Amino acid sequence: MTKTNYFLLLLITSLLFACKTNQTIVNAPIIEEDILDTMVVSAPAIDPEVEESYELDVYRASATRELDILHTKLEIAFDWEKQHVLGKAYLTFKPYFYATQYAVLDAKVFDIHSITMNGKTLAYEYDEQKLKIDLAKVYTRNDTIDIIIDYTAKPNEGPSGGSSAILSDKGLFFINPLGEGSKPQQIWTQGETENSSRWFPTVDKPNERCSQEIYVTVEGRFQTLSNGKLISSKDNENGTRTDYWKQDKPHAPYLFMLGVGEYAVVKDKWKSIPLMYYVEPAFEKDAKKIFNHTPEMLQFFSDKLQYPYPWDKYAQIICRDYVSGAMENTGAVVFGEFAQKSSRELLDSNNDDIVAHELFHHWFGDLVTCESWSNLTLNEGFATYSEYMWREYKYGKANAERKRLQDLNGYLMSAGQQGYHDLIDFEYGNRENMFDGHSYNKGGLIVHMLRQYVGDDAFFSALNKYLTSHEYTDVEAHELRLAFEDTTGEDLNWFFNQWFYDKGHPILEIEYIKDTTDKVVYIDMAQVQDPDDFPAIFQFEVHPRLYYPSGKVETYDFFINEREQSLTIEVLGDEMPSAVVFDGTHDLLAVIKEERSDEEHFNLFKYSDEYEDKYLALKAMKNNDQYKAAFALALKDDSKEIRSLGIGNADKEMHGKTLEKIALNDPSSANRAKALKKIKDVSIARKLITTDSSYQVIGIALEIINRNDKAEGLEIANKLTQEYYKPLISKIASIYAGTKEEKYLSFFEDNLSEVGLFDFFSFMQQYEKVAMAASKESMLRTAKVLQSIAQEKSSNYFKKYATTNCIKKMLQKLEKASDENDVEHTRIVSEMTEIMYDIVGNSTDKRLKSAFSEFTTP
Incomplete structure (x- = not known):
């Protein structure tokens, strides 16, 4: 699973809740070993009045296997209005080892209508989390058991939770269930970690696995997706259609997937494996670019692992309001809407990382699963x-x-x-x-x-x-x-x-000593991590590199297994190295503290081909004019990554002309945007905003123009809204917010449901600026608009929090300006207060209730 912008969410969560110098080496204590005649160990006397308290350490064991589910067959339909799953589960299982008369399944917030075996009704106990079924007799591991459970799952009811990585644990999500407005009507699932049991009964643990069949009935206009192959589609007399998906190979319950929506399905192929790309119809022509390189990745990973892709098909689907980044459901991968981009947007950022990540899971995670x-x-x-x-x-x-x-x-x-x-x-x-x-x-x-x-x-x-x-x-x-x-x-x-079984990483202090007389390089290494927190000594292989003025590079191999260690390298030939790097191949997971002169940094930049060497060298020389020649070299490097380093560290005055050329002509749109942001040239910005193909460049150009002339920036922003402006929505929102003019509230209202999760907070900050400057009547109208988002069952917690918090701020502003004689003002304050109580009081999300606890009881 990919957690897109995980660290952004981590930050949001924390905001919601709150010349060469000598390097000093920290020496480890010297341990002396003596042979002693007698050892006396003294301990405090035991106080009989003090009770000893003993507790086992926390240990998160793998789930005990009591049942082995062999196969799951589901018949699924939906009540969109109630947001219920109408299901019938056919489960085939056996006792894992020990004989039992009972089967205990995970089934969270269901209505259980009946449970039968061979036509006979079975008794059961149910607490809305665990379903304990009496099988009427004892079965052994040699027996195979078949039962049928008729149920209704209610994923939007009952307690809800989530985390900064997976924002909701509802398992199955109805998006725009009543089909209102322009947002697509969708259903999709998110099983990880243990949330598949929100929509079908199972043993919801990662060490369980079974094969599956799913019959899903939907309106004829919808496409469906699930694991395995689509075996058949049957049109029903009432205008619905039943699709039958089947996967013979077993996988974990959290990987079960179901998707429903009005999609364009673009087909492709790798060898005999069908590939399918599910996108909204407007992006049909871009689908293969959205999931670019999928066939090539399948070939690359299959070759590297010498293990061909093991599943029936490979489908990828875009889902609205998705609660994470992406999810590796077997052969049916879900991506958040951030991945759905036009071909022009993809010029700035492709989806290679996330596509590769989810595909590789099909070996590491789906084929072989953590227990x-x-x-x-x-x-x-x-x-x-x-x-x-x-x-x-x-x-x-x-x-x-x-x-x-x-x-x-x-x-x-x-x-x-x-x-x-x-x-x-x-x-x-x-x-x-x-x-x-x-x-x-x-x-x-x-x-x-x-x-x-x-x-x-x-x-x-x-x-x-x-x-x-x-x-x-x-x-x-x-x-x-x-x-x-x-x-x-x-x-x-x-x-x-x-x-794997300890924490932390080495923190290394490195000192380089060059003995020109004896032609020797000494590298003194000390591990200085706190032994109370991390292992005192990490063992690792390291490959120091020596870089020479002639361009020669030498790499040496050492193994570190002491807290302090001195490495000695005899220099061959007449010349001494210009630069030395302890971790020459940059493989170590370590924090390395080392001192070099700017001259050595310049030599390192000049002679090393390693990205990290150049990165560290340019960063270190940033404020030394004597070595600014390095930045000129970086700006002209063949590697776009090195050019990017040069742009980030270059001096605007010294390298202005080169930066202008990069802004206008670099093949990398990221470099063009970075260079333009560095020089902040209004005339170049005006040129690029009409000629550059990159939305990233246009966004930076718009910022520069608006900073120079707000009227001009506003005029351009208004023109841009007449085109496809989704990639620029945050930039335009910022310009409109700067005016604080009430007329722009409609822009924010129109786009509220279209903004993706990771743009939502910045969008709401701008929306709030306009709303807070509006009339009290407009504030109330805005509060009602935001209330619909805060109370939408399919909204994730972060959207609910942001919208509710905006209403609270408007209410606080009105309360401060309250006038007992202003009847209309009092009415609006009262109505907005009721909105807050309605949102918080009716929420099932304990996080929202905690954040706005003053509104839980009127």
Whole structure:
């Protein structure tokens, strides 16, 4: 699963709730070992009055297997008005090992109409979460049991929750269920983590798996999507249609998927595997570009793993108001609407990362599934690393290394805000918390280090062994380790113990010493991480590099297994190196503190081909005019990634002409936009806003023009709204908000339901500025518009919070200006207060109730 803009949501959540210098080396304590005659250990005397309290540590065990579900067949229809699922489940299962008379299933907020076996009614107990069925006799693991459950699922009823990664746990979502306005009418599911049991009864755990059939009945105008193959479509006499989807290969319940909506379905093919792209009709012509490179990715990953794509088909679908980034439902991947872009929008940002991520899950996550959420990184770490693999193959090493550096910084930021924990975390507070910078970013970084340590041949051979040995089963991290040990012949407990079963990372202080007399380079390394928080000593392989004035590069191999270690490299030949890099290949997950002079940074930039070396060198030399020549070199580099580094660090006055050329002509729209933002040239902005194909460039140009002349900016914004302006909606909203003119409220109202999740908060901030400056009558009208979003059952928590908070702010402003003699003002305040009580009092979301607790009781 991809958590798009995870760190943006993390930030939003936190806002809602609140010349060469010598590097000092921190020395580890010296441990002396003596042979002692006698050891005396003293302890405080035991106070008999004080009671000892003993408790086991938290341990999140894998779910105990009591049942083994073999097959699930569902007959599904919908009551759109009530937002109910009308279902009949045919379950085939057996006791996992021990004989039993009872079957306990997850079924959250259902109406159970009947449960039968062979035509006979079965007794049951039900508490709206667990369904305990009396099978009327004891069955053993040699018996196969078939039951039928007739039920109604009510995913919008009962308690609701979610997290910053997966915003709602309702499992199945009705979008615009009454078909009002322009928003598409849709149904889609989100099973991860354990929410498939919101729409069908099952054992909702990641270590369960079964095959499936789904018969789904919908209006004839709708397309449907589910796992497996579409076997048949039958038109019914009442104008509905029943589609029959079947998947023979078993997978986990959280991967069950159902999608319904008015879609254009664009078909493609890779070898014998059907490919389908579900997009809204307006984007039919762009569908293959939206999911660009899907066939090539299938080939690339199948070749790398020497394991062909294992499922019946591969479909990708865009869903409105999706509660996360994307989800790897087997052969039926869901993407949020942010991925649905026109061909022109795709010039600025393609969907390669997220498409690769979800596709790679079909081996790591779907074929081989983590047995518990503690082991989530076995799914997400590999999927995150697939983004690096694809970039390395398709766009080159610099592009991939930029991604690795972003992942490293993302992990450090996430851990800094939320704390460090073991990668395989058996002590999490909530399973949703596992979807963080550890399971994703750190997991991918560790997979990269494992690859570099064993080498490509062994790495991909071990992955093949892991997949073939555990296909269609659940796994834990030790099974990954054993696959690598069986392949390489090496005991790798040391690697897995420190990286998978412990927390943190090495913090390294590095000092470089060049002895020109003896022609020796010394690298003094000290691990300075706090031993109370992280392992005192991390073991790792490192490859220092020496860069010479002649252009020669030498790489050396060392293994670090001490807290302090000095590496000695004898220089061959007459010349001394111009620059030395401890982690020369930039593979380590570590924070490295090292000091270099600007001259050494310049040499590093000049002689190294590594993206991270150039990045660090340019950043370090930014304020030293003596080495500004490096920025001129960067701005003319063949690599767009290096040019981007140059733009970010270049001096506007010194490199203005080159930056202008980049703004006008660079092949990369991101670089054009970045250069334009740097120079802030109004005349160039005016030219680009009418000639550039990139919305990103146009958006920056609009900002520059508006900052220079607000009347001109407003005129251009008004013209842009006559075209397709969705990619510019935030820029236009900001300009309209700057006027604080009431007439622009209609713009915000018209676009409120069209703004995607990750633009919604900035959009609401601008909307709020206009609303707060409006008349009290318009404030009330705005409050009613926002109330519809806040109370829409399919709205996620963040949208509900933002709209409710805006109403609260308008109410507070009116209350401060209250006048007892102004009857109309008093009426509006009273009506707006009632709106707040209605929203909060009728909400089932405990987070919303907590955030606005003063409005829970009138």
